Structure formats: structure tokens, C-alpha cells
Amino acid sequence: MHELQPDIPKLVQASSFIFAGTVVELGTSSVANLPPRDNFAVIRIDRSLRSDPALGELRKRVVTVALRKRGELQPQQRAVFFTSDWIQGRGIAAREISHVDAQLEDDVDANIKLLPQRHLADRLSSSVLVIVAKVVAVKPTPFDVRWRNAPQWAIASFDIRNALRGRPTQSTTVLFPRSARPTWALAPRLSDGQRGIFLLHRPPPWAPLPESQQFLTSEAFTLLDPADVQPESQRPLIEKLLGQVGAP
Amino acid sequence: MTFVRVVDIIPAERSDEAGLNWQPSIAVNPDNPDQIVITTTDVPPPANVGYWYSCDRGGTWQANFSEPDGAEEMDQSTGLAASGELYWAVALNPPSNTPTLHVLRTPNLVAAGPFPDIDTRLSIDQPYTLAFTQHQSGQPDTDRTYVGYIDHSGNMGDSAAATIDVCPDAQAAAPVFARVVLDHRASVPWNGYEVRPTVHSDGTAYVAYKGWRSYNGTTVITDIVVERDDSWGSGGFIDLTDPSDGKPGRLVATNVRIKDPQSLDGQRLDNDLSLCVDPSNSNTVYLVWGDNSGENYTLRVRRSLDRGACWSSDLLTVGNANLAGLAINSDGRVGFVYQQLVSGQWETHFRRTTDATGENWDDIILARTATTTDSVADYSRVISVGKDFYGVFPAWNTPDPANFPATPATASNPNGAKFLRGTTSSPPWQLLGASGQPVAESVDPFFYLVQDESTPAPPTGLTATTQ
Numbered sequence: 001m002h003e004l005q006p007d008i009p010k011l012v013q014a015s016s017f018i019f020a021g022t023v024v025e026l027g028t029s030s031v032a033n034l035p036p037r038d039n040f041a042v043i044r045i046d047r048s049l050r051s052d053p054a055l056g057e058l059r060k061r062v063v064t065v066a067l068r069k070r071g072e073l074q075p076q077q078r079a080v081f082f083t084s085d086w087i088q089g090r091g092i093a094a095r096e097i098s099h100v101d102a103q104l105e106d107d108v109d110a111n112i113k114l115l116p117q118r119h120l121a122d123r124l125s126s127s128v129l130v131i132v133a134k135v136v137a138v139k140p141t142p143f144d145v146r147w148r149n150a151p152q153w154a155i156a157s158f159d160i161r162n163a164l165r166g167r168p169t170q171s172t173t174v175l176f177p178r179s180a181r182p183t184w185a186l187a188p189r190l191s192d193g194q195r196g197i198f199l200l201h202r203p204p205p206w207a208p209l210p211e212s213q214q215f216l217t218s219e220a221f222t223l224l225d226p227a228d229v230q231p232e233s234q235r236p237l238i239e240k241l242l243g244q245v246g247a248p
Numbered sequence: 249m250t251f252v253r254v255v256d257i258i259p260a261e262r263s264d265e266a267g268l269n270w271q272p273s274i275a276v277n278p279d280n281p282d283q284i285v286i287t288t289t290d291v292p293p294p295a296n297v298g299y300w301y302s303c304d305r306g307g308t309w310q311a312n313f314s315e316p317d318g319a320e321e322m323d324q325s326t327g328l329a330a331s332g333e334l335y336w337a338v339a340l341n342p343p344s345n346t347p348t349l350h351v352l353r354t355p356n357l358v359a360a361g362p363f364p365d366i367d368t369r370l371s372i373d374q375p376y377t378l379a380f381t382q383h384q385s386g387q388p389d390t391d392r393t394y395v396g397y398i399d400h401s402g403n404m405g406d407s408a409a410a411t412i413d414v415c416p417d418a419q420a421a422a423p424v425f426a427r428v429v430l431d432h433r434a435s436v437p438w439n440g441y442e443v444r445p446t447v448h449s450d451g452t453a454y455v456a457y458k459g460w461r462s463y464n465g466t467t468v469i470t471d472i473v474v475e476r477d478d479s480w481g482s483g484g485f486i487d488l489t490d491p492s493d494g495k496p497g498r499l500v501a502t503n504v505r506i507k508d509p510q511s512l513d514g515q516r517l518d519n520d521l522s523l524c525v526d527p528s529n530s531n532t533v534y535l536v537w538g539d540n541s542g543e544n545y546t547l548r549v550r551r552s553l554d555r556g557a558c559w560s561s562d563l564l565t566v567g568n569a570n571l572a573g574l575a576i577n578s579d580g581r582v583g584f585v586y587q588q589l590v591s592g593q594w595e596t597h598f599r600r601t602t603d604a605t606g607e608n609w610d611d612i613i614l615a616r617t618a619t620t621t622d623s624v625a626d627y628s629r630v631i632s633v634g635k636d637f638y639g640v641f642p643a644w645n646t647p648d649p650a651n652f653p654a655t656p657a658t659a660s661n662p663n664g665a666k667f668l669r670g671t672t673s674s675p676p677w678q679l680l681g682a683s684g685q686p687v688a689e690s691v692d693p694f695f696y697l698v699q700d701e702s703t704p705a706p707p708t709g710l711t712a713t714t715q
Binding site for chain 1 (some may be wrong): 373
């Protein structure tokens with residue numbers, strides 16, 4: 001096979017389109033305006049494992065894959081394909097990153113399902129404080145006119161019940177963006193009374209802080225990643241992951 | 249008789265899409281208008297990085313999402329030269345959050361990225377690309393490429409300079425882009441967002457921008473400035489001066505008041521500068537901008553008939569409208585696109601001058617669609633090729649034929665506009681996913697073609713409308 005000892009977690013991370021499929025034909029194209037090439041393979045998708053949600057149900061659909069190497073696959077052969085997106089419309093084409101034996105399909109699927117947990121572990125690892133808390137106040141900071149993509153920060157304060165990482169004070173506050181611009185679109189938005197587990201990070205160097213810092217009652221922390229706010233039901237998992245990631 | 253085509257470009261393969269396709273822009277190959285490229289920004293990120301292309305004059309569409317997506321896709325536009333070369337200017341926002349201009353190049357719309365990067369600038373906004381193939385007798389054609397943008401690199405967040413990168417031969421193995429800072433007067437604290445070039449085959453190049461003179465956080469006071477270069481932009485755009493101070497850049501309007509920030513039913517305003525030159529007469533240029541000189545935000549169309557020296561008063565005004573775009577066809581007829589808020593709906597209008605005065609315009613309503621709380625675009629674009637106009641607009645994608653007055657439903661096209669993605673073909677009008685399930689409505693890019701009846705070899709399947 002293409003990878004003798006495949007690093008499946010790494011392949012999963014690198015691939016936007018992963019599927020188990022069967023080779024239908026080699027050296028041809030199923031996509032309009034994409035002429036056949038020797039390294040093309042038309043694959044029938046048996047099971048989509050990771051794909052752009054906009055593509056919907058993909059089982060039994062065909063995709064033209066630009067293989068990295070010719071001669072490794074034969075018609076009717078099954079495999080799991082790690083690919084990146086290419087053409088969508090009048091057919092689907094993708095570019096192969098690697099493929100592995102079809103027997104590894106469930107292993108690949110399990111690794112894909114672990115992606116959110118791996119991301120959560122990364123966010124826990126980079127956090128300064130992890131608190132179980134209730135939001136008690138949310139206030140906007142003055143509108144930032146310096147830049148159209150400015151985050152338009154709001155500041156939230158907490159009633160902190162527990163600290164799972166770091167040593168917060170009751171005056172600990174956090175900044176979160178109110179701007180709907182794409183840069184900030186996925187960041188969590190907090191509201192009064194919201195309960196949860198909050199992963200507070202130091203502001204990244206590129207994030208422009210409010211021009212006036214008078215609203216901050218603690219050092220500046222930010223919430224920027226969707227994983228930075230977790231439901232309290234995630235506490236056992238978070239405590240387990242914190243045990244694995246070590247001290248800040 | 250005029251023929252109108254309106255197409256929701258989301259292909260059938262992406263029928264489950266329910267995201268926002270933000271800020272569509274368009275490029276057309278002037279020597280082969282079957283080749284068209286549209287760019288949009290998928291929101292929210294992370295998302296695909298790429299462009300949409302058509303090889304049949306907008307009848308069908310495909311996405312090329314092969315550019316590596318390690319950075320967030322921001323503002324972008326493309327130029328498609330007569331050579332067939334695509335010049336794709338895209339601001340990519342890497343994790344360091346410094347929006348960076350990349351001018352990517354490919355001669356083949358279906359090629360897989362990453363594409364060669366021929367011009368890179370840090371800390372920019374609103375790249376606007378114009379590609380023009382210069383045909384020269386006895387010499388090889390050359391692709392002249394212009395990329396207007398505002399440059400924040402002097403002091404990120406606090407200042408921005410209206411700038412244009414000019415390349416005399418963008419097909420060269422190692423193209424050279426000359427960076428031209430446009431504003432010759434004091435801008436406070438920055439220049440406005442739009443930098444819009446247009447060029448004529450005789451070498452006359454114009455560029456429009458806003459030279460801000462003050463900003464208090466709620467209101468901009470700006471000049472509307474047009475600069476000209478009589479040698480393809482190689483001379484620094486200093487060939488048109490203003491009589492008030494003798495400096496390069498004609499002040500078409502001064503002390504123009506624009507509220508900023510300002511929204512019209514959720515749509516962000518202050519991005520409506522557009523400029524076009526008559527392809528048959530480089531003396532004639534039309535300009536549009538939006539301002540708050542009156543009660544409501546208003547688009548104003550003006551023109552010059554003497555190479556930018558003298559400008560008319562308002563030829564046409566449109567209130568409560570945005571996403572303005574201008575182009576002039578080979579007959580000297582001006583096309584003007586905008587979206588206007590009317591009775592709680594967005595109406596997408598395409599209007600053309602009906603005589604040489606510039607004061608009389610017809611009016612084709614391409615779409616009448618629901619509003620959205622999302623900002624759908626800062627700017628739009630329309631392009632002329634021969635007598636025809638090509639453009640793209642963002643709109644709520646309910647596949648109801650009543651939403652598309654210029655393209656009445658037919659048996660083969662029950663939604664009025666042509667939908668490539670899954671839809672019902674009778675009421676209730678719904679989007680359908682790959683499994684036939686209902687899909688949430690959202691904002692899609694809609695291609696349109698307004699075609700003169702005398703255009704040779706028109707594409708099939710057009711809907712006729714009498715204008």
C-alpha cells in the first residue's frame with residue numbers, strides 16, 4: 001500500500017476529504033472540463049468519513065482522484081483515501097495525500113471522531129485559566145474605529161465556582177469579540193447568567209486590545225476559539241485531559 | 249429585445265450548502281466570454297479557498313477549491329485577461345492576523361493549486377484586480393495588470409494609503425509590480441476603502457479613491473478623487489491635476505459626508521465607489537459613489553467627457569442603495585448595478601443609459617429578495633464585453649420565481665432564475681439537499697448576463713425580457 005506504516009492521526013489532520021471507496025476506472029475523469037490524465041482514478045465512494053458538509057450524502061457517488069503515484073491501485077480495489085478538495089461542480093475531483101488499506105477504515109473513522117477532543121486538549125494546553133463559572137456581567141467596550149476588522153470587544157466578569165487550571169481571582173474578567181466579521185465569527189459570545197467551563201487565554205500578539213484598558217479588572221484574557229466555552233457536563237473529560245497536558 | 253440570464257451559481261454537488269457566500273466579484277475573458285470567474289468568501293471560516301468558474305458563459309459553474317487553506321480568506325477579486333490567464337488577488341489572513349495580499353496566477357482554470365504568487369503585500373484591504381491584454385501589431389500581447397488596495401502597512405489599524413500595484417507584463421516569468429501610492433494630499437486618518445482602476449486600449453488609465461480629510465468615529469469627510477495616467481499607469485498617475493491646488497488627482501467632489509459605521513438593514517455601507525471608461529472613447533469616464541449629503545445614504549452617478557478634467561452634476565441618484573457597480577459597453581451604453589432596500593426587501597437593479605445624455609436609464613429588476621441580518625458584501629462588480637454586461641450579486645436564495653422578475657419561470661426553468669443546486673420545482677419553494685431533504689436558506693452568489701440581441705453566438709437557454 002501507499003503507506004507501509006501510516007501515521008493515521010497525521011493523515012486525518014492533513015486531509016479535508018477522507019473516504020473509503022472502490023476504484024472504478026483508471027486514467028479517466030468524471031468531471032466536466034477536467035481532461036483525463038494518467039494519474040487519475042475514478043473512485044466510487046462506499047463511505048464518506050470526513051467531507052465538506054455542503055457536499056451532503058456522498059455514498060455511491062464517484063470522485064475523480066489525482067493520485068500521487070500511478071500503478072498502486074487496480075480496478076475494483078478498495079482503499080481509504082486521504083485527499084484534499086479540488087473541484088466541486090459537474091462532478092467532484094480531489095487530490096490524493098495518501099491511501100491506506102480498506103481494513104483500516106474503522107481505525108481512520110475513530111481517529112476522525114477524536115479530532116474535536118484533540119482540539120480541546122490543544123486549547124486546554126494553551127490556556128492560562130480554566131474556570132467553572134457563571135457569567136455575572138457583560139459590558140461592551142467603546143467602539144473601536146481603528147480598523148474595520150476590529151473585534152469590538154465585550155468584557156465579561158464571572159462568579160467563579162472552581163478553578164480547574166491556574167489561580168483566578170473573583171475580579172478575573174475576559175474579553176470576547178462582538179464583531180461578526182469573518183475573523184471573529186466563530187468566537188464564543190457570552191451572556192449574563194451563562195454557566196459553563198471557560199478556557200481563558202492570554203491575548204495572542206495580533207489581537208488588538210481595547211484602546212483603553214480601564215475596563216479590565218484583571219490582566220487581559222480572551223475567549224477566541226469555539227472550544228473555549230464548554231458545558232459543565234464536559235468537566236470529567238476536561239479534568240482527564242488537563243491531567244495529560246500538564247501545568248501551564 | 250434584451251436577453252437576461254440569472255443563475256444561482258452553487259452547483260448541484262454543493263446542494264447541502266447553507267453558509268454565507270460573502271462579497272462576490274467577477275471577471276470575464278474579453279476574447280472568450282464563455283470563460284468567467286467569480287470569487288466569494290465562504291463564511292464562517294475555516295472554509296474552502298478558491299474560486300468559481302464557468303466555461304459556458306455562466307450556464308454552469310464549478311468550484312476550484314484547491315488553494316491551501318492555512319489562512320482565512322478575506323477580500324478578493326480577479327482579473328481574467330484576453331490571454332486566458334487568471335490573476336486572482338486575494339487577501340489571506342494567516343494565524344498571525346496580518347491580512348496579506350497575494351496575486352496568484354494560472355493559465356488554466358481547472359489547474360490545482362497552490363498557484364504561483366506574483367505579488368505579495370502585507371497589511372492590505374480590498375484588493376481590486378483589473379487585467380487588460382494589450383494587443384500590439386507585430387509584437388507579442390502583454391497582460392497589463394492593476395491591483396488597487398488600501399495599504400495598512402505604515403501603521404496597522406491607524407492608517408491606510410490608497411495604493412495601486414501596476415504590472416506591465418504579468419505573464420512574464422518574474423513579473424514586476426510597481427507600487428504607486430496615490431493620494432498626494434494629507435489624508436486624515438486614512439484613505440477610504442475603495443481603490444478602483446479602469447483602463448482603455450489607448451493606454452489611458454484612471455483610478456478613483458476616497459481621500460479622507462477627517463473622521464470622528466461616526467462621520468467621514470472625504471474627497472472623491474480621480475487620477476489619470478496616459479501611459480498605462482507607468483507614470484505614477486499624475487497626468488490629471490486639480491485646478492484648486494495643482495496637485496495630481498482631480499477632486500470630483502470635496503467635503504463629502506458619509507456616516508461610518510452605517511448599515512442599511514444590516515448591510516454595511518461606505519464602499520460604493522466605482523469607475524469605468526468608455527471602451528470606444530477614453531475621454532469619457534463615469535463614476536459613482538455613495539454619501540449622506542441628504543437624508544438617506546444615496547448613490548450618485550457623474551461623468552466626465554474630457555478625460556476627467558470637468559465633471560457633471562448628478563446624472564442619476566438612488567437612495568437607500570448600495571453595492572454599486574458601473575461598466576460601459578462597446579456602444580457607449582453605461583450599465584449600472586446596485587441593490588436598493590424597497591419595502592423591506594433587497595431589489596437588485598441593472599440599469600442602462602438609453603441615450604447619450606447620461607440622464608435617462610432603463611431599469612431591469614434582476615431580483616427582489618429577503619433581507620438578512622448578515623452583511624452580504626462591501627462591493628460588487630459589473631463588466632462589459634462587447635455590447636453585453638456580466639455581473640454577480642449576493643442575494644437570499646429562496647428559489648421562488650416571484651423573486652426574479654426579469655427571468656419569468658418556464659417549464660424548463662421553474663424557479664425563474666436558473667438554480668443549479670437542488671430545489672423544488674413547484675410551491676412550496678425550497679432548497680433541497682443531496683438526499684432530497686430541505687436545506688436552510690442562505691445567501692448565494694447570482695451570476696447575471698444582460699445580453700444584446702445582436703451578440704453573435706449567444707448561449708442557449710436564455711430567458712427573454714423586453715426592455
